[in-house]
Amino acid sequence: MIECYSLSGEFYESPMCFTDFDDIKNKLDFGQENIKDFPIEAIISLIDEYSKKISRDKELLREEGTAFLTFYLKKNSIDKMVDLSTGNKNYLNGFVDVGNGKYIKAQRKGLICHWIAGNVGTLGIYSLIQSLLCRNSNLIRVPKELISITLRLLKPLKEVEVNLNEIYYRGEDLLKAISLVYFKSNNFSLNNEMSSIADGRVFWGGEEALNSVKKLTQKTTCKDIIFGPKYSFAVMDREAVESIELEKYLEKLAIDIITFNQKACSSPHVVFIEKGSVSLDEVGNRFAKVFDKVSRKYPLKHIDQGAAAKIINKRAEYGLSLDKMLYNSKCFNYTILVNNSINLEEPIGYRTVFLKEVPDVFEIKDLITPKVQTVGIAFNDKSKALSFTEEITRRGADRVIALGSMNIYDYPWDGMIVMHELLRWCSLSLSEDL
Numbered sequence: 001m002i003e004c005y006s007l008s009g010e011f012y013e014s015p016m017c018f019t020d021f022d023d024i025k026n027k028l029d030f031g032q033e034n035i036k037d038f039p040i041e042a043i044i045s046l047i048d049e050y051s052k053k054i055s056r057d058k059e060l061l062r063e064e065g066t067a068f069l070t071f072y073l074k075k076n077s078i079d080k081m082v083d084l085s086t087g088n089k090n091y092l093n094g095f096v097d098v099g100n101g102k103y104i105k106a107q108r109k110g111l112i113c114h115w116i117a118g119n120v121g122t123l124g125i126y127s128l129i130q131s132l133l134c135r136n137s138n139l140i141r142v143p144k145e146l147i148s149i150t151l152r153l154l155k156p157l158k159e160v161e162v163n164l165n166e167i168y169y170r171g172e173d174l175l176k177a178i179s180l181v182y183f184k185s186n187n188f189s190l191n192n193e194m195s196s197i198a199d200g201r202v203f204w205g206g207e208e209a210l211n212s213v214k215k216l217t218q219k220t221t222c223k224d225i226i227f228g229p230k231y232s233f234a235v236m237d238r239e240a241v242e243s244i245e246l247e248k249y250l251e252k253l254a255i256d257i258i259t260f261n262q263k264a265c266s267s268p269h270v271v272f273i274e275k276g277s278v279s280l281d282e283v284g285n286r287f288a289k290v291f292d293k294v295s296r297k298y299p300l301k302h303i304d305q306g307a308a309a310k311i312i313n314k315r316a317e318y319g320l321s322l323d324k325m326l327y328n329s330k331c332f333n334y335t336i337l338v339n340n341s342i343n344l345e346e347p348i349g350y351r352t353v354f355l356k357e358v359p360d361v362f363e364i365k366d367l368i369t370p371k372v373q374t375v376g377i378a379f380n381d382k383s384k385a386l387s388f389t390e391e392i393t394r395r396g397a398d399r400v401i402a403l404g405s406m407n408i409y410d411y412p413w414d415g416m417i418v419m420h421e422l423l424r425w426c427s428l429s430l431s432e433d434l
Contacts, residue, residue, distance in 0.1 A: 001017050001018075001019065001183065002017065002018040002019070002020070002021065002024070002181050002182075002183050002190060003015035003016075003017060003181060003182045003183065004016040004017070004018060004024060004179060004180070004181050005147055005150075005151060005180045005181065005182065006151065006154065006175065006178060006179055006180040007024060007027055007179045008027050008030075008031070008176055009031075009158065009172045009173070009175040009176040011151055011154070011155060011158075013151075015182070020193060021139070021193055021194060021197060024139065024179050024181070025111065025139075025197055027176075027179070028111060028137040028138070028139060028177060028178075028179055029111075029137065030176070031137055031173075031175075031176030031177035031178070032108070032110075032111070032135065032136065032137035032177050034173055034176055034177070035132075035135050035173055035174060035176075035177055036108070036135055038135065038169060038173070039093055039164060040082065040089050040092040040093055040133065041089075041164060042162060042164045042167075042169040043132065043133055043135075043169075043174070044075060044078050044079060044082065044133070045075070045162040045164065045169075046157075046160055046161075046162055046169060046170075046171050046174060047073050047075075047078055047129060047132075047133075048073065048074060048075035048078065049160040049161075049162060049171070050073060050156055050157045050160050050171060051070050051073035051074050051075075053156035053157075053159060053160060054066065054069065054070050054073070054153070054156055055070040057156065060152055060153070060156075063121060063122075063149055063152075064120075064121065064122075064259070064260060065120055065121060065122040065259070065260065065407075066122060066153070068122070068407065068408050068409065069122045069125060069126075069153070069409075071408070072126070072129075072408070072409055072410075073129065078129075078133070081130075081411050081419065082133060082419065084411060084417065085130075085411070085417050085418075085419035085420045086106055086419070086420070086423075091104060091105055091106040092105075092106050092133075092134070092135075092423075095426075095428055101429055101430040101431060102427060102428070102429050102430075103427065103428040103429075103430075104425065104426070104427050104428075105425075105426050105427075105428075106134070106423040106424070106425055106426075107423065107424045107425075107426050108134050108135040108136050108423070108424070109134060109136050109199050109200045109223065109422050109423060109424055110136060110137070110199030110200065111136065111137050111138075111139060111197060111198055111199050111200075112127075112131045112136045112137070112138050112139070112198065112199065112200040112201075112202060112422060113138075113139045113140075113141070113194050113195065113197070113198035113200070113201050113202070114127055114128065114131075114138060114139070114140040114141065114201075114202045114204075115141050115201070115202070115203045115204065115205060115209075115213060116140060116141065116142045116143065116146065116150075116204050117143070117204040117205040117206070117209070118143035118145055118146055119260070119263040119264065120260050120263060120264050121146055121149040121150070121153075122149075122153065123204050124140055124142055124146070124150055124204075125150075125153055125154075126409050126413075127202045127204070127225070127418065128140060128178065130418050130419040130422060131200075131202075131422050132174055132177065132178075133419060134419060134422045134423050135177075136177070136199075136200070136422060137177040137178075138177060138178045138179070139179050139181065139194065139197075139198075140178065140179065140180050140181065141181055141182065141183065141194065142180060142181075142182060143182070143185070144182055147180070147182055150180060151180065154175065154178070154180070156171075157171040157172075157174060157175055158171055158172050158175055159171065185209070191212075191213070191216055192216045192217050195213070195216035195217055195218050196216075196217040196218065196219070198218065198219070198222055199219065199221065199222060199223070200222060200223040200224075200225065200421075200422055201213070201218065201222060201223070201224050201225070202225045202227075203224070203225070203226045203227060203228070204227045205227075205228070205229075206228070206229050207228065207229050210226060210228050210229075223421055223422070225416065225418060225421050225422070226414075227265070227413075227414050228414075229265065229371070230265035230266075230371060230372065230373030230374075230398075230414065231265075231269070231344060231347070231371050231372050231373065232265065232266050232267055232268050232269070232372070232373050232374035232375065232376070232406060233268050233269060233270040233271065233272065233344060233372075233375060233376070234253055234256070234268040234270070234271045234272070234375070234376040234377070234378075234403060234406070235271075235272045235273075235274075235361055235364060235375060235376070235377050235378075235379075235388075236249060236271070236272070236273045236274065236377070236378040236379075236403075237274045237361050237377075237378065237379045237380065237381075237384065238274040238275070238276035238361075239379070239380035239381060240378035240379060240380050241273050241274065241276055241278050241283060241378075242276050242277055242278055243380060245378075245380075246278070246283075246286065247286065247290060249378040249403055250283075250286060250287050250290040251290050251293075251294060251404075252378075252402075252403040252404030253268070253271065253287075253376065253378075253403045253404070254287075254290055254291050254294045254334075255294065255404055256268055256376055256403060256404060256405075256406040256407060257334075257351055257353055258294065258295075258298055258300075258334075258351055259407045260407060261300075261349055261350050261351070262347065262348075262349040262350065262351065262352070263349060264407055265373050265374070265414075266373060266374040266399075266406050266407050267406070267407065268353065268374075268376055268406060269344075269345060269347045269348070269352075269353060269354065270344055270345055270353065270354045270355075270356060271353055271354070271355050271356070272342075272356050272357075272358050272361065272364055273355070273356070273357055273358070274357075274358060274359075274360065274361045275357050275358065275359050280325075280338060280340075280355070280357045281325065281338075283355065284325055284327050284336055284338050284355055285327065287327065287336055287355065288327035288328075288334070288336060291327075291329070291333065291334040291336070291351075292329065292333075292334075295329060295333035295334060295351075299333060300331070300332050300333050300350065300351060303332050303350050307348070307349055307350045308332060308350075310348050311332060311335055311348060311350060311352055314335065314337060314348060314352065315328055315335060318337050318338070318339075323339070323340070324337070324338060324339045325338035325339075326338070332350060332351065333351060334351045334352075334353075335348075335351065335352040335353070336353055336355055337352065337353070337354045337355065338354075338355045338356070339354065339356060340356060340357060341356065342356060342358055342363065342364075342367070343367065344367055344372075361388060362387075362388065362391060364392070365391045365392050365395055368392045368395035368396050368397050369395070369396050370396035371396070372392070372396055372397040372398070373397070373398050373399060373414060374397075374398070374399045374400075374401060374406050375392060375397050375399070375400045375401075376400075376401055376402070376403045376404075376405075376406040377400055377401070377402065377403065378402070378403050385400075388400070398412070398413075398414055398415040399412070399413070
């Protein structure tokens with residue numbers, strides 16, 4: 001059974017139920033047709049107004065990740081993303097003359113089906129917004145635990161309206177190109193049917209879920225965008241560690257760690273510092289003091305039993321070891337595990353981070369594989385940062401960013417210009433005498 005929580009611009013706290021996707025797809029087709037002539041400027045303005053609505057909702061802003069989302073949805077941010085994704089936003093409005101009798105337009109892909117993971121409540125909105133900018137219709141399957149927050153995030157879109165060249169455009173029309181559904185993740189029949197009607201598939205999830213989805217039926221013309229399991233860590237060079245800015249860097253790093261309880265692919269699990277005049281012990285002590293301060297403002301509200309047991313065992317291991325160090329709060333607000341093994345540790349989560357020292361930050365390049373997504377850095381030299389980024393991205397890392405911004409969704413993401421992938425690039429070539 002398919003539980004449908006939004007359709008035709010309406011929301012349902014008690015879901016409508018369907019046995020197949022026929023009616024849902026028909027209504028989404030209508031919604032897609034309804035926005036086909038929306039100028040890209042109108043869609044961007046609607047999203048900007050939507051951002052303002054969310055930012056004024058204090059209850060919604062308390063939800064983890066919502067503040068990041070509002071910045072992402074602002075006009076300045078969306079404008080830059082559209083320009084980067086298309087090269088010229090006019091390609092989205094009509095055929096553009098590129099010379100020698102050739103015209104190019106970025107057409108919508110069609111129906112985009114999204115499978116959303118349960119680790120971050122705002123995830124689905126990011127791929128949805130990029131798909132709406134392409135004027136696609138969107139069928140979104142969310143985990144049961146994210147239905148409530150996803151509905152709360154979408155509802156403000158219904159209230160926005162903009163005037164462009166004396167024509168009014170409404171957020172409600174964008175919502176008609178969206179349907180939010182739930183069905184059990186192990187229901188192969190419904191997963192397969194949803195996959196078979198997709199012109200594009202967006203997957204957010206772990207290895208097992210992604211392997212299952214890859215077995216589903218799909219159109220030969222269907223485009224897949226896969227956000228699979230990734231690993232992220234942080235690096236601080238010698239100059240940053242020895243600078244008067246060290247505490248500021250550590251505070252930004254602490255925010256990166258506590259956000260989403262390290263459940264996001266962009267969350268750091270290991271911190272490498274370059275050896276210099278400041279000892280690893282001193283960095284650990286200062287990091288613990290920063291964590292104490294940050295945790296008073298953002299205390300850990302919940303931890304499951306399994307994670308708590310893992311952290312207790314790791315604390316015991318490091319506390320009793322002669323060649324390791326441990327810094328931790330009395331409860332579970334933070335755990336800093338210090339060792340000298342130059343490797344990427346198995347993630348534990350819930351504000352648990354490994355701190356390590358390396359002779360040279362460039363040695364870290366040997367740890368890089370395509371599984372590495374984000375590397376947060378504190379470098380005081382731009383040319384060194386560029387050289388380091390060149391080395392690690394060549395080996396597979398997708399994204400290098402300043403500490404404090406690791407969990408801000410930007411573009412490219414996972415090595416892709418996502419919006420570009422959600423379009424069909426079409427051309428018209430005429431004889432030059434026309």
